[in-house]
Amino acid sequence: MSASDDQADVERVLAGDIAAFEGIVRRWQGPLINLGYRFCRDRGRAEEMAQEAFLRAYRGLGQWRKDAVFSTWLFALATNLYRSELRRIPARTVSVSLDDIAEPADARASDGGLEDEDRDLAVRRAVLALPPKYREALILFYFHEMDVASAARSLGLPEGTVKARLFRGREILRGKLTQRLAVPRLKEA
């Protein structure tokens, strides 16, 4: 994905060529939908939120200052929208409390460990059940391939704040997951 393609398309749209916006949509639909999906774990809702993000981007194209890369601006806009949407109508999975995360049905494999798939699912559910500020920091951090600076730009927060939230979010996760998922082993021992 080229930043110059984005810039060229934005200039064409601002000059009145609406069709040029399709290039932007096609380039960024995957990332925006996937970002939305990580927030709500609902494909339909992720697409709805991504569509609204594109519409807002279209309305606000003139406000994009070219000192930042277009994708940075777009992700910040989308993140802001997703966060407020999910605060307005929480995702069903998000409304689950950390204490309500059940152990997977097949909690132990033959050697006493969890099946990888179940364990991964439990971790992702636990992330969604975190308090919003930690959840958002973790989602953005991993979405941006563990780049704190990008996550901070998307969230519109200083890097230090994001690092602190990541640290605290991981602490909460570690505590809950170790406590809940390691219980079978401890009982066995």
Next chain:
Amino acid sequence: MRRLIRYDEDEMNRILSSEDEILPSSGFAVSVMDAVRREAAAPPPIPFPWKRALPGLVVAGLAVTLVLVAGIVAIAQLGRASTTARFSTSWSLSLSSFLPSATPPILHGGMGSAAIWVAMALLLAFVSVKLSMRMASGRG
């Protein structure tokens, strides 16, 4: 199979980094572009005609101010008169001629209670205006 003893950072990073990517629906881009075209075709919102409304707003503002000042002065006069139990000033006389025989106790309670009632009325008006503006802007 890996045993789960504790969630160290590497393990968490591995799990949360390995998210499955979902593909957009086939019609997603088309649907977004339809919405964008509808948006572009919609007429721009009509701006509020400030130039036309300004004289009326100024007159209305002045009228409200005058009424408030007149009301406060009248209440002040009433308060003063209540201490002598008679309306002696021309202001009070003219006001008393408009008041029904059974006037509410507020008009006989003196300056303090009158001021409280005025303040409450102003506060109520302010809250009503803020509330209606909030509802009109769709944030309510």
